[in-house]
Amino acid sequence: MAGASGRLAWCRCLSAVRSPLQVVCFPALKLHVSGAAMRASLKDLENAVNQVKLLKKDPGNEVKLKLYALYKQATEGPCNMPKPGVFDLINKAKWEAWNALGSLPEETARQNYVDLVSSLSSSSESSSQVKPGADKEHAGYGTLVVTSEDGITKIMLNRPTRKNAISTQMYQEIILALKAASQDDSAITVLTGNGDFYCSGNDLTNVTDTPLGGIEEKAKNSTNLLRDFVASFIDFPKPLIAVVNGPAVGIAVTLLGLFDIVYASDRATFHTPFSHLGLSPEGCSSYTFPKIMGPTKATEMLTFGKKLTAREACAQGLVTEVFPDATFQKEVWTRLTAYAKLPSNVLRISKQVIRNREKEKLHSVNVEESSIIQGRFLSEESMNAVMNFLSKRAKL
Numbered sequence: 001m002a003g004a005s006g007r008l009a010w011c012r013c014l015s016a017v018r019s020p021l022q023v024v025c026f027p028a029l030k031l032h033v034s035g036a037a038m039r040a041s042l043k044d045l046e047n048a049v050n051q052v053k054l055l056k057k058d059p060g061n062e063v064k065l066k067l068y069a070l071y072k073q074a075t076e077g078p079c080n081m082p083k084p085g086v087f088d089l090i091n092k093a094k095w096e097a098w099n100a101l102g103s104l105p106e107e108t109a110r111q112n113y114v115d116l117v118s119s120l121s122s123s124s125e126s127s128s129q130v131k132p133g134a135d136k137e138h139a140g141y142g143t144l145v146v147t148s149e150d151g152i153t154k155i156m157l158n159r160p161t162r163k164n165a166i167s168t169q170m171y172q173e174i175i176l177a178l179k180a181a182s183q184d185d186s187a188i189t190v191l192t193g194n195g196d197f198y199c200s201g202n203d204l205t206n207v208t209d210t211p212l213g214g215i216e217e218k219a220k221n222s223t224n225l226l227r228d229f230v231a232s233f234i235d236f237p238k239p240l241i242a243v244v245n246g247p248a249v250g251i252a253v254t255l256l257g258l259f260d261i262v263y264a265s266d267r268a269t270f271h272t273p274f275s276h277l278g279l280s281p282e283g284c285s286s287y288t289f290p291k292i293m294g295p296t297k298a299t300e301m302l303t304f305g306k307k308l309t310a311r312e313a314c315a316q317g318l319v320t321e322v323f324p325d326a327t328f329q330k331e332v333w334t335r336l337t338a339y340a341k342l343p344s345n346v347l348r349i350s351k352q353v354i355r356n357r358e359k360e361k362l363h364s365v366n367v368e369e370s371s372i373i374q375g376r377f378l379s380e381e382s383m384n385a386v387m388n389f390l391s392k393r394a395k396l
């Protein structure tokens with residue numbers, strides 16, 4: 001176990017390996033209006049920030065630094081940070097890019113940011129499958145696209161450039177989207193991913209923003225969030241269907257045991273590398289997986305990280321049916337549209353008859369797994385594994 005000071009150093013180290021694009025992609029928009037005469041509006045800036053997330057091609061470090069600097073200048077004004085030390089290469093590069101903008105007015109920085117993103121977007125076709133402005137789209141989500149149509153509420157994970165990794169914001173938004181879907185008039189609810197992945201699991205950079213209370217508080221907050229997140233799947237009252245459009249990793253796989261139907265493209269794979277990350281099973285998988293596939297197959301997956309193809313996952317009962325990737329979307333949505341025409345009350349009732357007697361057990365498993373994983377977050381094994389991942393992806 002690392003000591004408290006070791007943990008603090010570790011957190012600082014993690015912050016240092018964030019790439020500029022990451023900072024540009026996931027800023028909490030702390031905007032303040034600084035004048036009436038603006039060209040690009042605050043909304044334009046927000047839209048541009050969202051557009052960056054959909055860029056298909058990595059724009060390269062130079063452009064990422066430029067975006068970072070313009071965003072900081074547009075939202076906070078001239079560089080106000082002490083210069084990082086010589087060995088803090090990434091933060092130093094970011095500081096230099098921001099500082100180089102001198103006293104450039106915030107409005108100009110905002111306009112330059114919007115122009116730069118617009119030029120990048122026109123040269124890089126968006127990888128989104130989302131039809132912008134689809135009229136049944138629910139507004140207000142930053143990491144999801146939620147639509148309701150033909151009796152189906154579709155919750156689409158929408159961070160394709162991060163393989164739909166689940167950031168803290170995405171955990172919170174999924175909880176909200178499930179709550180809303182449980183109360184809307186759709187008959188069924190679908191979870192799927194935008195782009196080539198279904199979901200790459202927990203966003204491993206979730207650990208980098210450590211609160212004042214330190215890593216212990218972070219682990220406690222994260223565990224509470226994880227527990228509430230999983231509970232919202234356990235409690236979901238109507239048929240919940242996973243449309244697994246590509247590879248699934250970690251918590252995106254374990255949760256499948258709580259879905260009512262799982263349809264997968266034959267391109268999908270199912271991988272839970274918990275031991276490699278020093279983590280223990282979550283999402284009630286320590287209970288649902290042995291029930292679904294038997295304890296030995298569950299152990300191969302959850303303890304030894306064996307990756308399954310879609311057909312293997314189907315043979316083991318984790319997946320309901322596998323479709324060829326070329327016809328996956330068409331076949332699945334045709335099927336689901338027909339299912340959603342069934343009377344919605346009886347769909348709810350049937351789900352509850354099938355699932356309710358397990359609910360109490362699932363909640364107690366969730367609480368137990370969350371408490372065990374809280375200890376794992378703080379373990380050296382887990383910290384080292386996350387550090388390795390983040391160091392490898394730091395490109396500066």
Ligand SMILES: CCCCCCCCCCC/C=C/C(=O)SCCNC(=O)CCNC(=O)[C@H](O)C(C)(C)COP(=O)(O)OP(=O)(O)OC[C@H]1O[C@@H](n2cnc3c(N)ncnc32)[C@H](O)[C@@H]1OP(=O)(O)O
Nearest residue numbers: 161162163165200201202203204206219222250251377393
């Ligand atoms: C102490 C507090 C802790 C807070 C925790 C919150 C509570 C919940 C915890 C739940 C327990 C854990 C559950 C899990 O889900 S464990 C599994 C986590 N996921 C992974 O280990 C996958 C990691 N990613 C990969 O292995 C590969 O990226 C992947 C196979 C998914 C794709 O490989 P590919 O080569 O096709 O693509 P890239 O690697 O180039 O990926 C593109 C960019 O996306 C970034 N990426 C991908 N996955 C993640 C991820 N999970 N987290 C963060 N970022 C991710 C990747 O780094 C690339 O970014 P860059 O272009 O900037 O390099």
